[in-house]
Amino acid sequence: MSENISYREALRMAIREAMLEDERVFLMGEDVGHYGGAYAVSMGLLKEFGAQRIIDTPLCESAFTGAGIGAALNGMRPIVEIMTANFSLLALDQIINNAASLLHMSGGQFNVPLVIRMASGGGKQLGAQHSHSFEGWFAHIPGLKILTPATVQDAYDMLHLALADPDPVLIFENALLYNSKGALETQKKALPIGKAFQHRSGKDLSIFTYGISLFKALEAAETLSAEGIDAEVIDLRSLRPLDDEAIMASVAKTHRVLIVDEGWRSGSISAEIMARINEQAFFELDAPMRRVCTEEVPLPYSQHLEQAAIPQSEKIVDMARTLME
Amino acid sequence: MSENISYREALRMAIREAMLEDERVFLMGEDVGHYGGAYAVSMGLLKEFGAQRIIDTPLCESAFTGAGIGAALNGMRPIVEIMTANFSLLALDQIINNAASLLHMSGGQFNVPLVIRMASGGGKQLGAQHSHSFEGWFAHIPGLKILTPATVQDAYDMLHLALADPDPVLIFENALLYNSKGALETQKKALPIGKAFQHRSGKDLSIFTYGISLFKALEAAETLSAEGIDAEVIDLRSLRPLDDEAIMASVAKTHRVLIVDEGWRSGSISAEIMARINEQAFFELDAPMRRVCTEEVPLPYSQHLEQAAIPQSEKIVDMARTLME
Amino acid sequence: MYLDLNRGREFYKKMLLIRRFEERCVELYSHEKIRGFLHLYIGEEAIAVGIMQALGAEDAVLATYREHGHALARGISANKVMAELYGKAEGASRGRGGSMHIFDAKSRFYGGSAIVGANLPLAVGMALSDKMMQRKRVTVCFFGDGAVAEGEFHESINLTALWQLPVLFVCENNLYGMGTALTISHSETNLARKAAAYRVHSQQVDGMDVLKVAQAAEEAVQRIHSAGGPVFLECLSYRFRAHSMYDAELYREKAEVEEWKTKDPLVLLQKRLETMGLWEETNAQGLEDEVSQIVNEAVDFAEKGTLEPIEDLMKFVYTPKEKQ
Amino acid sequence: MYLDLNRGREFYKKMLLIRRFEERCVELYSHEKIRGFLHLYIGEEAIAVGIMQALGAEDAVLATYREHGHALARGISANKVMAELYGKAEGASRGRGGSMHIFDAKSRFYGGSAIVGANLPLAVGMALSDKMMQRKRVTVCFFGDGAVAEGEFHESINLTALWQLPVLFVCENNLYGMGTALTISHSETNLARKAAAYRVHSQQVDGMDVLKVAQAAEEAVQRIHSAGGPVFLECLSYRFRAHSMYDAELYREKAEVEEWKTKDPLVLLQKRLETMGLWEETNAQGLEDEVSQIVNEAVDFAEKGTLEPIEDLMKFVYTPKEKQ
Numbered sequence A, B: 001m002s003e004n005i006s007y008r009e010a011l012r013m014a015i016r017e018a019m020l021e022d023e024r025v026f027l028m029g030e031d032v033g034h035y036g037g038a039y040a041v042s043m044g045l046l047k048e049f050g051a052q053r054i055i056d057t058p059l060c061e062s063a064f065t066g067a068g069i070g071a072a073l074n075g076m077r078p079i080v081e082i083m084t085a086n087f088s089l090l091a092l093d094q095i096i097n098n099a100a101s102l103l104h105m106s107g108g109q110f111n112v113p114l115v116i117r118m119a120s121g122g123g124k125q126l127g128a129q130h131s132h133s134f135e136g137w138f139a140h141i142p143g144l145k146i147l148t149p150a151t152v153q154d155a156y157d158m159l160h161l162a163l164a165d166p167d168p169v170l171i172f173e174n175a176l177l178y179n180s181k182g183a184l185e186t187q188k189k190a191l192p193i194g195k196a197f198q199h200r201s202g203k204d205l206s207i208f209t210y211g212i213s214l215f216k217a218l219e220a221a222e223t224l225s226a227e228g229i230d231a232e233v234i235d236l237r238s239l240r241p242l243d244d245e246a247i248m249a250s251v252a253k254t255h256r257v258l259i260v261d262e263g264w265r266s267g268s269i270s271a272e273i274m275a276r277i278n279e280q281a282f283f284e285l286d287a288p289m290r291r292v293c294t295e296e297v298p299l300p301y302s303q304h305l306e307q308a309a310i311p312q313s314e315k316i317v318d319m320a321r322t323l324m325e
Numbered sequence C, D: 001m002y003l004d005l006n007r008g009r010e011f012y013k014k015m016l017l018i019r020r021f022e023e024r025c026v027e028l029y030s031h032e033k034i035r036g037f038l039h040l041y042i043g044e045e046a047i048a049v050g051i052m053q054a055l056g057a058e059d060a061v062l063a064t065y066r067e068h069g070h071a072l073a074r075g076i077s078a079n080k081v082m083a084e085l086y087g088k089a090e091g092a093s094r095g096r097g098g099s100m101h102i103f104d105a106k107s108r109f110y111g112g113s114a115i116v117g118a119n120l121p122l123a124v125g126m127a128l129s130d131k132m133m134q135r136k137r138v139t140v141c142f143f144g145d146g147a148v149a150e151g152e153f154h155e156s157i158n159l160t161a162l163w164q165l166p167v168l169f170v171c172e173n174n175l176y177g178m179g180t181a182l183t184i185s186h187s188e189t190n191l192a193r194k195a196a197a198y199r200v201h202s203q204q205v206d207g208m209d210v211l212k213v214a215q216a217a218e219e220a221v222q223r224i225h226s227a228g229g230p231v232f233l234e235c236l237s238y239r240f241r242a243h244s245m246y247d248a249e250l251y252r253e254k255a256e257v258e259e260w261k262t263k264d265p266l267v268l269l270q271k272r273l274e275t276m277g278l279w280e281e282t283n284a285q286g287l288e289d290e291v292s293q294i295v296n297e298a299v300d301f302a303e304k305g306t307l308e309p310i311e312d313l314m315k316f317v318y319t320p321k322e323k324q
Ligand SMILES: Cc1ncc(C[n+]2csc(CCOP(=O)(O)OP(=O)(O)O)c2C)c(N)n1
Pocket: B030, B059, B061, B083, B087, B090, C066, C114, C115, C116, C117, C143, C144, C145, C146, C147, C148, C172, C174, C176, C177, C178
C-alpha cells in the first residue's frame, strides 16, 4: 500500500482521484492544462479529463479565483491553482471580501467549498515578486483555513481534506518540496485539519514549524542531539486553525519554545504562537520563546543574500543554543 | 497657535498646506474631488486647487494606487486616498509587489515617496466588506511604514511626516474619528514616525494601543483608577516601525501588559508586540500578557453583534482585572 | 412587448412596492431604525422589475449594495428585507448583512455585494458550473456604470465571452458612480460598445421604461439559452436620490435631477396605460393600498423581530458542524 | 522608414547583441552561473530595438521579466546586465533583482517587472507626472499578449485615454502567455482592436520587421507629442525559445516554431539589405566580432564581480539615512 513517490506526484494523484470520484471537482488556473502546470503538478490531467475540467485560464487572478467562488456557491468543488503565492495578492479581494465573508454575511446560507492551491516560499532565486511566504499572513483571516503540507503524505491527504471541507481552504505548497520524495499510504485515515503532528519527541525544547522548515528543524534537532540537547519537533500542518492543544502539551513537557517559519518576522505566525503560549501556558515557560523567521526584506536574487534571509538549519541550531542558555 | 478643530479638518489642513508648499503634492482617489471625499476630508480642495491636483479617479483601486507609485517614481509626492481599508485589497499587489519592493529590487535606485490614506475600522454598521481593520496586518510588510493617527494633532502631523518620508507610508484613519475634536498646534515639531506617545502614566500595568482604541483604553484607565489600579496608556502611533524602546521601558516599569487593537485576534499586531516583549523583556513580566482584539468574525451589521465583536472599554477593564489577579 | 392590463398592473405594483418601501426606509433611517449605509434604488425600479420578470426560479441573481429593489423584484418578501435592515434575526441574512447584503437561498439571490465589481467574477463561476453540469440556467449580474472601470469587469466579461457562459450582464448606467460622472470615469462612455469589444452581444436600453427593459431581458434570456454566450444590457437610468444617506450631492445640478424625474418609470408606465385607455382599470389607488399594507406589515414584522443572541456572534464564520 | 547603411548596421548590431547575449545566457544557465528564472527574448529583438531608437534620453521605459532585450536596446551596458544575472554587486540592480528585475536610473529604465501587467499602472503615474509638470516626455510600457487579460490593463488604459497621458503601450504579441495560446486567452484576439475600444489610437505592426516597428514607434512618439494621448502598438511576434528554462513546450507544435523562424528579424533585415545591395557593406562578420567581444567582456566583468556583503542584506528595504 505504501509507495515512495514525489510530493508533486502525491498532489497529482489526489487531484486525479478526487476528479474520478466526484464530477463536481475540477481544476482551474493559469497553465494547468496545455503547459502541464507551472510546477508540473497537473501534467497529463488535461489529456485524461479534457479542457472542461482542467481549465486553462487567461491571466486574471481575481476573476478566476472569484469564478472558483461562484462555482463553489453553485454546487461545484473547484480547485483553483494560483501559480505563485505572490500573485494571490491580485485575488485577495475575492479571497477575503468574498470567499471568507459570504457565509457570515448571508447569515449562514451560502458556504464556499473552494480549494485554492498555491506554490509558495523562497530559496529558488526568483526575487521579490516570486518568493514570498504569505501562509502565516493569510492565517489572520477568519473564514479561511490554511494548510501547509510538508510531507508527501500530507500533500496527498490535505488535498482530500480540503475538498471535503465545506469552507474555503488554502493550501500552500512550498515550491522546493515538489521534488521531495516520501512514503505515501493512500488507505490510511488522514489526520484531520487542525491537528499538528509530532515528528520527533524531545524533552529539552519544542520546535514548532511547518512546511519546508520542518526538514530544516529536523536536521537541526539531529545536530542539537549530538550536543546533548533533545529537541521535540512538531509540524503544525495547519496554520488556521492552530492546534493549541498540541502546542501547549509540548510546552508543558519541554518548557522552552522555538518557532521556525518562513514568513517575515514581524507579524509572523510565530508571533501568534508566542502570543498563545504566553496566554495559555505562561507559567510553563523557563525562558523567553525564540523564533527563526525570514529577515524583513523583499527576497533578493543573489543566492548568498537570499539564503542569508531565510531560515536555515544552522540558524535554528544557534537559536536553540541561545534558548538553552 | 492652538486651535480646537476636528480630525477631518486637521487632515484637510495638512493636505492643503502641503499642496501650497510643494507643487509635487497632489491628491488622487475615488470621489476626492466633486463629491468632496467619501468622509469629506477633501471637501473644498477641488475648488481651490483644480482638477489637475485633486484628481477624481474612476473605480480602479489597483491602477490608481499603481499610478501613485509611478508618479512617486517620477518625482511627485502623491497622496492616494483609498475610500475604505477593505478596498485596499484590490490594490495590494501594487502596494506589496511594487511599492514595498521597488527600492530593494532596484538595488537602491528607485525609492517610492508615496502616501496612501485610508478610512479604517468598524462600529458604523457597515458590514463585513466595509469595516475591517487591516493596519496591523499591513504592518507585516517590509518596505512599508504604517501610521495610525488617533489624535487631531497626529492626524495633522502624520500627513506631513508621511509626505516628508522617502518611502511608502500608509495612514489608517479610523472613520469614527473624523468628527472627533481636539487641540492642534501647527508650529510644534512633530513627534517622528516610529515614536510611541504616553498618554497616561501608571505603575500597575501598561496598555499599548493605537487609533480609536486609545480613547477606549483611556476610558478604561479611568474606571480602573477608581478601583485602585493604575494603568499606563501608550499610543503606539506607528505600527511599523514599532517603538520597541518605549514598549520595553513601560514593561520594565509596570511588569504587566495589556494590548488593545482593532484587528482580528489571531495574527494581530498585539501578537507581534507580545512576541517582542517576550523576546526582549521576558523576565520583567509578572503575569501573562493579555490582549483585547476584535473577535474573529467578518463584522456583522446588527449593532449589538458588531459592538460585541470589537474592543470596548468594559472589555479592557475586565481584561485588566484578569491581568492584575 | 405587448402591454395588457395584467402586465401593466403587475409591473406598476412591483415598481411601486420598491418606491414606497424605500421611501419608508428613508423615514426609518432618520429614526435610526435602520443604520449603516443605505443606498436607494428610487428612479431605477424599471430595471430590476423588467429584468426579473424574464427569469425563472432556477436562474440566479447577483446584485449590488443598492439591491433592495432587486431583492423585492425577485420576490423576496418585504418582511425579510425590512427585518434585515433592522438587523433582526428574521431578516434575509439574519441581520448580519444589512442593507448591502441581502441574501436568499430559496430564490437563488446571491447578494448584495458591497465591493464594487466583485460580484462579476462570481457570475462567471456560477454560469461556468451551470454549463459544466448542463443545467439550463441563466446567471444575472447587476452592476453600475462605475463598476465597469474596475479590472474585474474586464477579466470577467472576457471569461464569459471566451467560454461562452450563460451570463446576463445588467449594467445600470445612472450616469454617476457615487459623485463621479460617467464622463470622468470612462474614455468610452457608451458602455454597450465597450462590452461589444469583447465580442459580447450588447445593447443599450431605456432603463426608465419597464416595458423596454422587460422586452430586452426576455430577448437576452432567449439568446442565452439558444446561443449559449453572454449578453450585456446597458440600462440607461438615473438615481433620483443621493448616493447614500450621507451625500450632499455637490456633483450634479438640481435641474438635471428634475429633468430626469420627468422620466420617472412609474409616471412613464402610467402614461402608457393612459394612452391605451387602461389606466382607470389599473386601479392605481388599489395598488397603492396593497403596497402600503405590505410595507406597513414589513415594518411591523421588523419591529417585532428578535435579535440574534450575542452568544451566536461567532456562528457562520465556518459552516456549523451540524450542517456539514 | 528609410533604410541606409548606417541604420541597417545599427539595427542589425543591436539585435545581434541581444541574440548573442542571450545565447550565451543559456550556456551560462546550464553552468549554473545564472539562476532563477531566465526568460529569453530571442525572436522578438526587432521590437525592443525598433521602439527604443524612437526614444530620447528623457523618455522612460517600463519592461517585463523578459527584459534583457529592452535593457540592452535602451543602452544599458551588457556588463551591467550580465553582472546582474550573476547576482553581483556590479549588476544593474546590485544583484538583488536578477534577470526579471533589471533597473537603471541613468537611462530611466524602471524595470524589469515580474508580476504580469503590474507595470501598466506605473506607466499611468509616470506619464501623469510628466503631464502635470508639463515635461515633454513619453513613457513606454512593454507587456505581452497575456497581460492584456489582466484587470490592470483595462484600468490603466482607460486612465491614460481618459486623462490623455503620454504613454506608448507596446504589446508584444508572441501568441502565447507561457503555455496558453492567444485564442484561449482572449475573446477578441485582435488586441489593437481591443485597445481601440478605449478610444486609444491603436495599430498592429509586424514585430519581426525592425524597420516597421521603428517607423510605427516614431510615428507614435510624434503623435503622443502632438496629440497628447496614448498610443497602442500591437507588435506581432513570436518567441523562438521556451517560455523560461523549465518549459517542455508541450503547448505548441515544432512546425509552428520552425515556420516563425523563417521570419527571424535578423534574417529579415539581412534580406532587405541584400535587396538594396547593402549587405556586403554591412560587414556582418565585423559586427559579429564586435558583439562577440561585448558579450565576452560582459561575462568577464560578471565573473570578476563581487558579491554584496551579507551584512548589507537589509539595505534598501528603506531609503538609507544618508540618501534622504
Ligand atoms: C471596490 C470599491 N471601491 C469603492 C467603493 C465605494 N463605492 C460604493 S458605491 C460607489 C459608486 C459605484 O458606482 P456605480 O457602479 O455606478 O453604481 P451606483 O452606485 O451608481 O449604482 C463607490 C465608489 C466600493 N464599495 N467598492
